[in-house]
Amino acid sequence: MKVSRDLFDQVMVPNYAPAAIIPVSGKGSRVWDQNGKEYVDFAGGIAVSCLGHCHPNLVNALQTQSEKIWHLSNVMTNEPALRLASKLCAATFAEKVYFANSGAEANEAALKLARRFALDNYGAEKDQIIAFDKAFHGRTFFTVTVGGQAAYSDGFGPKPGGISHAEYNNLASLEALISDKTCAVMLEPLQGEGGVISPTQEFIKGVRALCDKHNALMIFDEVQTGVGRTGHLYAYQDLGVTPDILTTAKALGGGFPIAAMLTTTEIAKHLKIGTHGSTYGGNALACAVAEAALDTVNTKAVLDGVSQREHVIREGLNAINAKFDIFSEIRGKGLLLGAALNKKYQGRAKEFLMAAADIGVMCLIAGPNVIRFTPSLVIELEDIQLGLERFEQAVANIVNS
Structure with a gap:
């Protein structure tokens, strides 16, 4: 059967607009399309492919577990799920773990748990959830409403209630609502x-203090920042605050779909038997791959290497900016970086993404004004240099056009 981009338009629901290229293979941080064209991957499947493509540790875990057992219902547990949960607890504040398939599902579980915890301890009137403008927490109707982007949640009928939005990095706006x-x-x-926005220390510690003052749970969505992305296993570990609930997905499986919600024993006890569940959550195959990903990432060498790679990419982007004057700033931390376009190039982030793909480097956007980079945590330095060279050529092509 001949497979082409045209086939997408014939058989797929039109909620996506994928690029013309169809990648067919990858190794490390290089990807090849149907025509054999090579790309340097600075996108990582949107911060998912934390060890690049076809990392031997993940391939081995997948192959080994595939010959044992793939799936059981949650009427039973399995060894990979228990090992992975134990390692997540040992490496974080958590004492209990719930497995799901995606970041949205982990966030859905976290929000339901928070509501149930409040109901059991304080009564039905304690139901308000506060999130932040421009946040993204998933595409289920509950999580997309909590996410602070109306463009994603409007047009589907009445939204779940009891949800308010404050301004990120504006503690006063939260204080007015909580x-x-x-x-x-x-x-x-x-x-x-x-837009790849880092919190200020005053803000993040202030949120924790306000939660404590009002007996509200602090939920950290670490779907994108977790599993080494910022140079720590989880971003909270470098911020001086500890959440009550943490969600993780994306890089957790290194490309295999899996997610988890982490919390304490005291909070977890409110999801009693039958209150929540997932058919595939805790699947043995997914957990085996995720265990290998966690074991590989959660080492001093890999985590320290993230900061080294961040420095190289920042230097490269600053050098490009010195030549072409297109960025107002380079934001972010670790290997979650955003190059914010200056006033002259506002609204044109997607043009840079497409121009980069034409030259042979894959990147992302974070809104219309920010080019986002989320490469493998172990991307080779020579791949970084080649990717930056190609990205510079893409920038030159736009600036000089």
Whole structure:
């Protein structure tokens, strides 16, 4: 059967507009399309492919587990799920783990748990959830409403209630909304889709203090920042605050779909038997791959290497900017970086993404004004240099056109 980009338009629901190229193979941070054209991958499947493509540790885990057992219902547990949960607890504040398939599902579980925790401890009136403008927490109707981007949640009928939005990095805006009726405050410890925005220390510690004052749970959405992306296993570990609930997905499986919600025993006990579940959550195959990904990433060598790679990419982007004057700043932390376009190039981030793909480097955008880079945490330095050279050529092509 001949497979081409045209086939997408014939058989797929039109909620995506994929590029003309169809990648067919990858190794490390290089990808090849149907025509054999090579790309340097600075996108990482949107911060998912934390070890690049076809990393031997992940391939081995997948092949080994595929010959044992793939799936059981949650009427039973399995060894990979228990090993992975134990390692996540050992490496974080958590004492209990719930597995799901995606970041949205992990966030859905976190929000339901927060509501149930508040109901059991304080009564039905404590139901307000506060999140932040430009946040992104998933595409289920609950999570997309909590995410602070109306463009994603409008047009589907009445939205779930009890949800308010404050301004990120503006503690006063949160203070104006929060009360003893607030059950949870949900935020990203570094906003991704919203433009790669880092929190200030005053803000992040202030959110924790306000949650404590009003007996509200602090939920960290670490779907994009987790599993080494910022140079720490989880971003909270470098911020001086500890959340009550943390969600993780994307890089957790290194490309295999899996997610988890992490919390304490005291909070977890409110999701009693039958209150929540997932058919595939905790699937043995997914957990085996995720265990290998976690074991590989959670080492001093890999985590220290993230900061080294961040430095090289920042230097490269600053050098490009010195030549072409297109960025107002380079934002972010670790290997979640955003190059914010200056006033002259506002609204043109997607043009740079497409021009980069034409030259042979894959990157992302975070809104119309930010080019986002989320490469493999172990990307080879020679791949970084080649990718930067190609990206510079793409910039030159736009600036000189």
